[in-house]
Amino acid sequence: MSAKASVTNFIPLLDIEKEKARWNQVYKVLTEPKPDIVPTPREIIWKKNKSTLYYHPAKEKKYQVPLFLVYSLLNKPYILDIGEGSSVVGGLTERGYDVYFLDWGSPGYEDCDITLDNYILDYLEKAVKRALRHSGAKEISMVGYCLGGTISAIFTSITKLPIKNLILAAVPIDFSVGIVPDKWLKGLQKGLINFDRLSDIYGVIPSEYMYLMFRGLSPVYMSPWINLITRAHDEDYVEKWRRMDKWTKDTASFAGAAFKQLLNDLYKDNKLLKGELWIGDRKVDLKNITCPVFVFSTSRDTLVLEKQSLPVMDLISSEDKTYEVFECGHVSLALTGRFAIFADKWLSTRSNKIQ
Amino acid sequence: MTKDKNDPFEGFKLISEIWEKQLNGLLYMMTDNNEFVRLLKVGTESHSRYMELLRKNQELMAGVMNMPTKKDVANVAKLSVQTEEKIDILEEQIWNLQDSIGLLNKENLEMFQEVVNVVKQMKIELQKMALEIAETKKIQAELRELRQGLVDIKIIQINLQELRKEIEDLKGIKAELKGVNDAADTTAIQTDLQELMQEVAQLTDIKAEIATLKNLFQKGKAKDKDKDKDKVKEKEKEKELVLTGAGASKS
Numbered sequence: 001m002s003a004k005a006s007v008t009n010f011i012p013l014l015d016i017e018k019e020k021a022r023w024n025q026v027y028k029v030l031t032e033p034k035p036d037i038v039p040t041p042r043e044i045i046w047k048k049n050k051s052t053l054y055y056h057p058a059k060e061k062k063y064q065v066p067l068f069l070v071y072s073l074l075n076k077p078y079i080l081d082i083g084e085g086s087s088v089v090g091g092l093t094e095r096g097y098d099v100y101f102l103d104w105g106s107p108g109y110e111d112c113d114i115t116l117d118n119y120i121l122d123y124l125e126k127a128v129k130r131a132l133r134h135s136g137a138k139e140i141s142m143v144g145y146c147l148g149g150t151i152s153a154i155f156t157s158i159t160k161l162p163i164k165n166l167i168l169a170a171v172p173i174d175f176s177v178g179i180v181p182d183k184w185l186k187g188l189q190k191g192l193i194n195f196d197r198l199s200d201i202y203g204v205i206p207s208e209y210m211y212l213m214f215r216g217l218s219p220v221y222m223s224p225w226i227n228l229i230t231r232a233h234d235e236d237y238v239e240k241w242r243r244m245d246k247w248t249k250d251t252a253s254f255a256g257a258a259f260k261q262l263l264n265d266l267y268k269d270n271k272l273l274k275g276e277l278w279i280g281d282r283k284v285d286l287k288n289i290t291c292p293v294f295v296f297s298t299s300r301d302t303l304v305l306e307k308q309s310l311p312v313m314d315l316i317s318s319e320d321k322t323y324e325v326f327e328c329g330h331v332s333l334a335l336t337g338r339f340a341i342f343a344d345k346w347l348s349t350r351s352n353k354i355q
Numbered sequence: 356m357t358k359d360k361n362d363p364f365e366g367f368k369l370i371s372e373i374w375e376k377q378l379n380g381l382l383y384m385m386t387d388n389n390e391f392v393r394l395l396k397v398g399t400e401s402h403s404r405y406m407e408l409l410r411k412n413q414e415l416m417a418g419v420m421n422m423p424t425k426k427d428v429a430n431v432a433k434l435s436v437q438t439e440e441k442i443d444i445l446e447e448q449i450w451n452l453q454d455s456i457g458l459l460n461k462e463n464l465e466m467f468q469e470v471v472n473v474v475k476q477m478k479i480e481l482q483k484m485a486l487e488i489a490e491t492k493k494i495q496a497e498l499r500e501l502r503q504g505l506v507d508i509k510i511i512q513i514n515l516q517e518l519r520k521e522i523e524d525l526k527g528i529k530a531e532l533k534g535v536n537d538a539a540d541t542t543a544i545q546t547d548l549q550e551l552m553q554e555v556a557q558l559t560d561i562k563a564e565i566a567t568l569k570n571l572f573q574k575g576k577a578k579d580k581d582k583d584k585d586k587v588k589e590k591e592k593e594k595e596l597v598l599t600g601a602g603a604s605k606s
Contacts, residue, residue: 014363022364048443049436110429110436126443133450181387184395192396197403201410203429220378226371230364 022232029228029238034246039081040090042101046130050105053127055098055134056081056089062096063351065164066135067343068128069101070155072147073119073262074210076252077103079334080145082243091340097351100131100140107255112203114255116262120155121280128161139164141351143343145334146170146304153312154272157289158282165350166318167343168295170330172308173286173315174273175266179217179303189268196264199256210251218302224248244335273311286312292320294346300329322346504568511561518558525551 039054046053069089071077080101081089092099102124107114132140139162144152149171156163172178178185187193199205215221224245231237271277277284293316297306306325313323326333326342333339385391417424525547532544 018362048439108429108432109425110432112429122440129447181383183387183389183392187389187392187396192392193399194396195399197407198399201403201406218379219382220375222371223375226364226368230362230368 018233021235022229025232025235025238026229029232029242029245035239035242037078037081037243037246038083039078040084040087040093040099045100045134046127048123048126049111050107051123051127052103052105053130054101054103055131056093056101058093058096058098060096061098062354063098063348064137064354065139065141065351066098066100066131066137067092067141067143067347068131069099070124070142070144070148070152071102071104072145073104073151073254073258074147074214074252076106076247076250077101077148079247079331080339082247082335083240086240086243086335086337088334088337088339091337092343095340095344095348097344097347098135098137100127100135102127104252106207106252107204108253109203112256115257116151116154116265117280119258120151120158124151124155125159125161128155128159132161138162141165141167141347143167144169144171145339146330147172150266150272153286153289154277154279154284156291157284157286158279163291164352165347166289166291166293167346168293168309168312169339169343170298170301170304170309170333171295171312172304173312174308174310175270176273177305177307178267179305185267188263191268196260199260203256205254205256205259207251207253210254211249214251240335244331273315275315286315287317289316290318292350293318294322294324294343296324296326296342298328298330298333299325300327300332303330320350501572504572508565508568511565515558515561518554522551522555 040056042054042056044052045055069077069080071080081087084090089099089101104119104123128140128142141164142152142156144150144167146169149168150173152166153168153171153173156166176185176189184193202209224241228238228241231241265271265277269276272284272286275283275285275287293312295309295312297304297309299306310323313321324342326338328336328338414424414426529544
């Protein structure tokens with residue numbers, strides 16, 4: 001046996017082509033600008049301040065009842081329309097639904113006094129009204145994701161607009177539990193930690209601070225890079241990774257007044273669960289929700305716990321209510337487009353199929 | 356071939372995931388205490404205080420230098436947002452107007468449709484009426500003829516009565532002449548009788564004519580009655596049509 005042969009037997013063989021492809025992709029990710037996110041074909045039907053209401057027509061309309069998507073205020077909503085193949089909006093339009101999608105926009109310094117009341121009554125309610133008028137439909141289905149689900153639930157309980165169905169995905173309703181350390185939560189509930197002054201002085205919480213807040217929840221965050229290097233030879237994976245990486249770092253700013261209200265009314269006093277929350281001059285009582293409701297959580301969710309979503313099932317008065325837990329993570333639910341599959345399965349029998 | 360070759364990153368990934376979880380867990384435990392919460396409180400408060408001071412000084416300096424600050428720009432931006440809100444309210448009001456005008460137009464269209472229908476019905480009824488009037492005129496003329504016929508019949512009746520009287524007189528004369536055998540008289544009587552016979556024959560003819568006239572008269576009456584009935588029916592129909600027309604226009 002020659003020396004070369006013994007060395008090759010001793011050192012495990014590497015796939016040179018695969019390694020070349022892997023490091024080329026890593027180099028590309030490090031040097032090239034962030035990718036452009038191509039949205040599903042859409043039309044702007046209303047704009048107010050920084051908010052925009054998009055209309056995504058169904059590829060082949062199969063249902064009379066359109067969908068209205070509401071995303072969280074904490075991140076940018078394009079996670080629900082992240083590009084062909086993995087877009088939630090695209091998945092829904094392909095399945096025959098007309099989709100209306102409200103982008104809250106990133107508030108500027110002039111929006112420092114926008115509260116949750118304003119977001120719900122002056123933006124969301126008006127947007128839903130416009131979506132109803134634009135579609136000509138008699139009813140509309142609300143689909144809320146994450147904090148957007150909380151907002152959708154609040155809105156559905158106080159509005160007089162015709163809401164046909166309500167879908168709440170990975171929704172926090174009970175704020176007495178959470179992913180943050182227990183002492184932090186108690187400190188917040190007892191008033192030891194208070195961000196009122198900070199919110200007032202900043203006016204609008206900068207997007208960088210919001211990003212840091214998310215990073216604070218998991219300070220060691222190497223797994224995305226490890227995942228990229230491990231699967232960098234797969235071009236499709238790299239493309240999706242780049243889009244996700246862009247979204248993760250592209251956080252939205254948060255209006256100070258809404259931030260204060262979110263922390264004080266929801267996290268500190270848990271008013272939504274207790275039925276003590278007021279939006280404008282309307283009292284929020286989730287018992288007022290009588291339409292069919294579908295709530296689902298994700299088993300690997302590290303942002304919203306199942307315990308936070310479950311109480312909504314006892315609070316609503318709907319006779320037709322479904323709760324399910326799906327095997328995926330909080331972000332991957334949207335990023336893989338599986339959200340559309342889960343939603344369609346439940347919605348298809350409740351959206352007045354066109355004969 | 357590729358499957359057989361080793362991918363060192365798979366193992367690296369597994370190890371790093373474990374490390375990441377453990378390190379995050381460690382940090383979680385390290386910060387999950389009241390001391391950290393107090394530190395956070397002090398940190399946010401002091402940061403807020405210094406930021407407040409900085410902003411105040413910024414405003415002061417900008418005021419001295421007569422320069423607009425972010426606050427001033429925000430105030431202008433707020434005005435544009437207010438304008439946008441007002442336009443939205445106006446747009447919604449225009450929607451309401453559009454909706455009510457649309458509803459009115461729809462109602463008007465329905466009303467005009469009804470008016471057109473009623474006018475069409477009236478036209479048809481007018482034509483029917485004109486036909487009926489023409490028929491009534493014909494009937495009137497026939498009635499006049501019948502009246503004339505009746506007058507004639509009455510005259511004939513009077514004549515007949517006179518003839519009867521004459522026959523009765525003749526019968527009396529005949530009875531008186533039964534005993535007389537005069538041949539000359541007999542021939543005279545015979546000629547008289549022949550004349551009488553002829554008159555009787557004429558009378559029977561007249562009777563037959565009167566009978567036919569009576570039949571005609573009765574038929575005419577029956578026709579009038581039928582026509583009267585038809586007229587009543589048509590009038591009822593007209594009433595019904597008018598009523599339905601009025602009802603639809605109300606609705």
